[in-house]
Amino acid sequence: MKIERIEAIPYAIPYTHPLKFASGEVATADHVLVRVHTDDGLVGQADAPPRPYTYGETQKSIAAVIEDIFSPQITGLDPFDRSKIHAVMNRTINNQVAKGAVDIALWDLLGKALQTPVHKLLGGFTDSMRVSHMLGFRPAAELLEEARSFGERYGITTFKLKVGRRPLALDIEACHVLREGLGDDVDIYLDANRGWTANEALEVLRRTEGLGLSLLEEPCDAKEAMSRRRLVEKSPIPVVGDESVPTAGDVSRELLSGGCNAICIKTARSGFTEAQQILGLCTGLGVDVTMGNQIDTQVGSLATVTFGAAFEATSRRAGELSNFLDMADDLLADPIRIQDGRIRVRTVPGVGADVDEDKLAAYRLDR
Incomplete structure (x- = not known):
C-alpha cells in the first residue's frame, strides 16, 4: 500500500454566534479537510482549523503547504512508515496544524487498513x-x-x-x-x-x-x-x-x-x-x-x-x-x-469521522 495523493479541501461553515476571547473571535469555521489517499482505495481524513492570531496559519497556508510541499514528498511512501513521513514534514518548520491534520489522517488510514478503531x-x-x-x-x-x-x-x-x-x-x-x-x-x-x-x-x-x-x-x-x-x-x-x-x-x-x-x-x-x-x-x-x-x-x-x-x-x-x-x-x-x-468513541475502523459528501460539496470553497 502506497500513498497516492493528499487533498486539502478548504470549506466554510458559519457559527450561529461568534466565540469571543482575548486573542480573537471566531464567527466562521473556515477550515481545511485533509484527505490521504492510497493506491488501493483507502482514504484517511482529518480536520485542520486555522488560527492565524495564535499560530500564524491560515486556511490558504494550510492548503498550500500540504498540497505544494508535503504531498509531493510523501506521495509514494508506505503510510505505515510514519516516522519517515514525519521526518519529511519536519524539514518544514512551524505549520503545526497542517502537520497535525496529516498525522491524524494517517492514523485514520491505518485504522481502516487494520480494521481497528484508532482509539x-x-x-x-x-x-x-x-x-x-x-x-x-x-x-x-x-x-x-x-x-x-x-x-x-x-x-x-x-x-x-x-x-x-x-x-x-x-x-x-x-x-x-x-x-x-x-x-x-x-x-x-x-x-x-x-x-x-x-x-x-x-x-x-x-x-x-x-x-x-x-x-x-x-x-x-x-x-x-x-x-x-x-x-x-x-x-x-x-x-x-x-x-x-x-x-x-x-x-x-x-x-x-x-x-x-x-x-x-x-x-x-x-x-x-x-x-x-x-x-x-x-x-x-x-x-x-x-x-x-x-x-x-x-x-x-x-x-x-x-x-x-x-x-x-x-x-x-x-x-x-x-x-x-x-x-x-x-x-x-x-x-x-x-x-x-x-x-x-467510535467503534468502527479508523477514527470514525465519516463525512457527508453532499454537505462537503455545499460548503467547500474550491469549486
Whole structure:
C-alpha cells in the first residue's frame, strides 16, 4: 500500500454566534479537510482549523503547504512508515496544524487498513470522555444562563471560562456569578489566552480566592518569563500552558523553566503522534494534562475524543469537546451526541469521522 495523493479541501461553515476571547473571535469555521489517499482505495481524513492570531496559519497556508510541499514528498511512501513521513514534514518548520491534520489522517488510514478503531491502536483506556464547554466573552448573567442550559440539556458539569478582559472586574464578576449560580459541584476553570500580564493574573487569583477555580490557562504571554515564573510559584492552582506549548520541545522548555506546571494537549496542532510524545513527557514528570479544543468541528472533536479516551491521564479531566454545538451545520455524516455529559468513541475502523459528501460539496470553497 502506497500513498497516492493528499487533498486539502478548504470549506466554510458559519457559527450561529461568534466565540469571543482575548486573542480573537471566531464567527466562521473556515477550515481545511485533509484527505490521504492510497493506491488501493483507502482514504484517511482529518480536520485542520486555522488560527492565524495564535499560530500564524491560515486556511490558504494550510492548503498550500500540504498540497505544494508535503504531498509531493510523501506521495509514494508506505503510510505505515510514519516516522519517515514525519521526518519529511519536519524539514518544514512551524505549520503545526497542517502537520497535525496529516498525522491524524494517517492514523485514520491505518485504522481502516487494520480494521481497528484508532482509539484501540492508541491505548483504548476507556470508551468515552466527559465534556467541558467553553464560555466566551459575554455579560455574566448571559454566561450563567448558557452554562445552566448546557447543564440541563447535555448533563455538562465542567466549564472553561474565557477571561483576559480589561477591566479585570468583568472577569472577576463572571467568576463569582458562575460559582454562585452553578454551585460547588460544577468545575470552573479559566483561560486568559495571554490577555493579561502576570501581575494582573495574580490580582485576579487574589480576588477570586475561595471560589474553587481549578485551573488557570495561559494567563499571559510566555515571553513574560520572569513574572510568569513568579505567577506559577505563587498561584494556588495549576497554571496551564497552551498556546506556548504547541510542540514537545516547547512543553519541555516551559515545564523545565517553570513557565507552567500543567499542559493542554490539542490534537489539532500536534496530531496523535506528537500528542503521545507530549503526554509521555507530562506523565513522566507527574504533570497534569487537559484535552483542549481549537474551536473544532465535529470531525475535530471526534479526534480529541479518540485520543483523550485512549489514555488514563488524558481521560481524568473533562475534555473541551462541545463548541461544535454553536455551528450552523457540520460535515460529520453521523453527528456526535452528548449524553449524560459524555461523548463516546467510535467503534468502527479508523477514527470514525465519516463525512457527508453532499454537505462537503455545499460548503467547500474550491469549486
